[in-house]
Amino acid sequence: xxxxxxxxxxxxxxxxxxxxxxxxxxxxxxxxxxxxxxxxxxxxxxxxxxxxxxxxxxxxxxxxxxxxxxxxxxxxxxxxxxxxxxxxxxxxxxxxxxxxxxxxxxxxxxxxxxxxxxxxxxxxxxxxxxxxxxxxxxxxxxxxxxxxxxxxxxxxxxxxxxxxxxxxxxxxxxxxxxxxxxxxxxxxxxxxxxxxxxxxxxxxxxxxxxxxxxxxxxxxxxxxxxxxxxxxxxxxxxxxxxxxxxxxxxxxxxxxxxxxxxxxxxxxxxxxxxxxxxxxxxxxxxxxxxxxxxxxxxxxxxxxxxxxx
Ligand code: PMP
Numbered sequence: 001x002x003x004x005x006x007x008x009x010x011x012x013x014x015x016x017x018x019x020x021x022x023x024x025x026x027x028x029x030x031x032x033x034x035x036x037x038x039x040x041x042x043x044x045x046x047x048x049x050x051x052x053x054x055x056x057x058x059x060x061x062x063x064x065x066x067x068x069x070x071x072x073x074x075x076x077x078x079x080x081x082x083x084x085x086x087x088x089x090x091x092x093x094x095x096x097x098x099x100x101x102x103x104x105x106x107x108x109x110x111x112x113x114x115x116x117x118x119x120x121x122x123x124x125x126x127x128x129x130x131x132x133x134x135x136x137x138x139x140x141x142x143x144x145x146x147x148x149x150x151x152x153x154x155x156x157x158x159x160x161x162x163x164x165x166x167x168x169x170x171x172x173x174x175x176x177x178x179x180x181x182x183x184x185x186x187x188x189x190x191x192x193x194x195x196x197x198x199x200x201x202x203x204x205x206x207x208x209x210x211x212x213x214x215x216x217x218x219x220x221x222x223x224x225x226x227x228x229x230x231x232x233x234x235x236x237x238x239x240x241x242x243x244x245x246x247x248x249x250x251x252x253x254x255x256x257x258x259x260x261x262x263x264x265x266x267x268x269x270x271x272x273x274x275x276x277x278x279x280x281x282x283x284x285x286x287x288x289x290x291x292x293x294x295x296x297x298x299x300x301x302x303x304x305x306x307x308x309x
Contacts, residue, residue: 002181005211013207016197020205020213024185027217028156033190036197037213039204041143041171041184045108046072048167048186050199052105052137053078060099061108062091064115064281066141069108078105089249089257090118097131104136111152112144115279115287117251122153129163137192140168143184144253146175146227147234152252156187164189167196174254175227176216181209230254234290240300245309259285263307270306271299 017037025032038044045068053059055077061069063082073080081104083095091109100107112119125140132138140155142148159166167188173179183205186196205213216223237256238248249257260267261283268280276299279287288299 001211001215002208005208008207011207013203013205013210015203017205017210017213020183020210021185023214023217027220028187030156030160030187031190034160034187034193035185036193036200037183037185037205039184039201039209040173040179040182041141041169041186042068043182043201043204044169044184044186044196045069045139045141046075047196047199048106048137048139048169049073049076049078051196054105056103057105058101058103059106059108060096060104062096062113064284065108066110066114066143079103085116088118089113089116089259091120093120093124093128097128100132100136102133107132107136107138108141109139110141110143112142112148112251112253114143114253115255115281115285116249116257117144117253117255117287118249119148119152119252121151122155122158125155125159129159129166132165134165136165138163138166140166142168143171144174145170146223147231147254148252160187160189164192167192172213172216175223175230176213177226178209178212178216181212182206183209183213230290233293233296236293237288237290237296237300241303244304247309255287255289257285257287258303258307260307261285267303267307271302274298274302274306276302 020037021035022032025035049072053076057078058081059073059078060081062085070080081099083099086092155168167186169186171184264280264285265282271278
């Protein structure tokens, strides 16, 4: 589909990616006016910041979290108000609600969370939303949506209909394997979606990306299979780590997190010397993406040589 679309590269693509919006909406069971698409979900997060955050406004998010949250907050001249993660490396939603004040324009919650992999349930989010004013937009960043245990619920089905201030962002980058093509989508109230659309970089979802997203939607069964394979590997890696004595958070993404504290940088360098590239967060720990079974074995073997719990 991408190669075919490339043959038409002399022409502009549909600026609004209308077909993709409609097909995503149909797939999710929502109205097309409730969906927008962007240059990755990171592009939509930037649009949300552009839309709602003026200099001096506050943006609330748990920290550590996805690295773009502070970047976009600062770009808009906003002030970050961060809430520490709880002891389980997840969110303290009471503390998040308590941090929201009159100047808070956005709340950013990644679930599953990057980098620790923990998730929050729609019930817990619904309880938190009761305490947040409707003028504050609450972004539920579900980049890792497809990997989460269904027991956590579905914010698009359960929260968006009753909460006009909730926007859910998702992506074709992770489970659908299209990270290099850059397509994400956001689901929310039509007024919010049309407002966010005003900040759209024209033609931001290019023709190849649109074609890829449409083709991916035609291959849902393959994606479900791929996700199942990743989840099986995640369970295997977790079991091996646990039996080696590591304490793990409740991983719901396509990666695992190891708390390493001050040893983080050293372990990262040693892993990399052995050809295992992970994502270190200095002084905190490492995020390790679930790869192929061989890659995962190589990580587990190398880790056992360079670090102990
Ligand atoms: N949200 C979170 C929590 C992420 O970890 C990432 C990617 N690392 C994204 C959004 C962005 O993904 P993309 O722009 O490729 O959709």
